[in-house]
Amino acid sequence: MKILVTGAAGFIGFHVSHNLLNHGHEVIGLDNINDYYDRGLKYARLNILGVTQSKASISNELTKSSKFPGFKFIRTDLSDGDTIYTLFKEEQFDVVCNLAAQAGVRYSLENPSAYIDSNIVGFLNILEGCRQNNVKHLVYASSSSVYGLNKKVPFETTDSVDHPISLYAASKKSNELMAHTYSHLFGFKTTGLRFFTVYGPWGRPDMAMFLFTKAILEKKPINVFNQGNMERDFTYINDITEGVVRIVEDNFTEKYNSEELYHLYNIGNNKSVKLMDFIEAIENKLGTTAQKNMMDMQPGDVERTWANVVPLISDYDYTPNTPIQEGVDSFIDWYRKFYNV
Numbered sequence: 170m171k172i173l174v175t176g177a178a179g180f181i182g183f184h185v186s187h188n189l190l191n192h193g194h195e196v197i198g199l200d201n202i203n204d205y206y207d208r209g210l211k212y213a214r215l216n217i218l219g220v221t222q223s224k225a226s227i228s229n230e231l232t233k234s235s236k237f238p239g240f241k242f243i244r245t246d247l248s249d250g251d252t253i254y255t256l257f258k259e260e261q262f263d264v265v266c267n268l269a270a271q272a273g274v275r276y277s278l279e280n281p282s283a284y285i286d287s288n289i290v291g292f293l294n295i296l297e298g299c300r301q302n303n304v305k306h307l308v309y310a311s312s313s314s315v316y317g318l319n320k321k322v323p324f325e326t327t328d329s330v331d332h333p334i335s336l337y338a339a340s341k342k343s344n345e346l347m348a349h350t351y352s353h354l355f356g357f358k359t360t361g362l363r364f365f366t367v368y369g370p371w372g373r374p375d376m377a378m379f380l381f382t383k384a385i386l387e388k389k390p391i392n393v394f395n396q397g398n399m400e401r402d403f404t405y406i407n408d409i410t411e412g413v414v415r416i417v418e419d420n421f422t423e424k425y426n427s428e429e430l431y432h433l434y435n436i437g438n439n440k441s442v443k444l445m446d447f448i449e450a451i452e453n454k455l456g457t458t459a460q461k462n463m464m465d466m467q468p469g470d471v472e473r474t475w476a477n478v479v480p481l482i483s484d485y486d487y488t489p490n491t492p493i494q495e496g497v498d499s500f501i502d503w504y505r506k507f508y509n510v
Contacts, residue, residue: 247291365437437476
């Protein structure tokens, strides 16, 4: 299949692109390579896919990979409607996997317009590209943050998500509503994936796994919010990639009739891990005890997340099975090698 993967220089997008290429698909990767975090990490991911920094820096031009014959990359922004329209028209994708977004709960308090431009305007451009060019299936990233103030766990996609507590969460809920509208009006399949706290090699520097490891190795204290009384459904990147790729590759089955074009799934590890246990796993691997700044809850954060992934297991034989210590060890091994620590 010919597949558009947006956010291809990002954490999840890079892994999904690499996996799809190894499965023999043709992939067009798209990313704006913004400065939300270290661009060097994004360029390093693209280099694994065979696109050098000098080539990836060129705007609005497709660049061929030197390693994967089936991979091309374009640096552009989802909010650039004209470029997105031209790309869809010329490439005629079978499937679109939209993993590009302005991420981060706390950053949405500082720069709200970035979330509207990328997550709302950009997503509309993706929907329009799919509608106007007969794309059969749009798979897109949502987030566990949409559950907001929900107290019942594990979270299920049938739960009400009408109380988001960050603009990031609200933008992801908006994506789900927009996708539902387009599936209903224009008859193409959309599948939203609510990701739960993804971690692993090549991860984002603004996330806990990365921040804790960096600080401990530098003998600096780590910030532990809500006095450590938090739990997350930490999900290893390989388990996430497995689920995404299975759904993308399922495009040409006859599983759904015309009344079942819109789907939502949680995609997580199917269990909740205490934050202090997560920190302990990092300490175990590094052989040291972290200095901890015990702090209050931060605006936009929630105390606990836990994904019910039974529907995903049932529909796609999805099997998240990476133990937390194994995943933490894998990340730290990568971090030491990549940063020569």
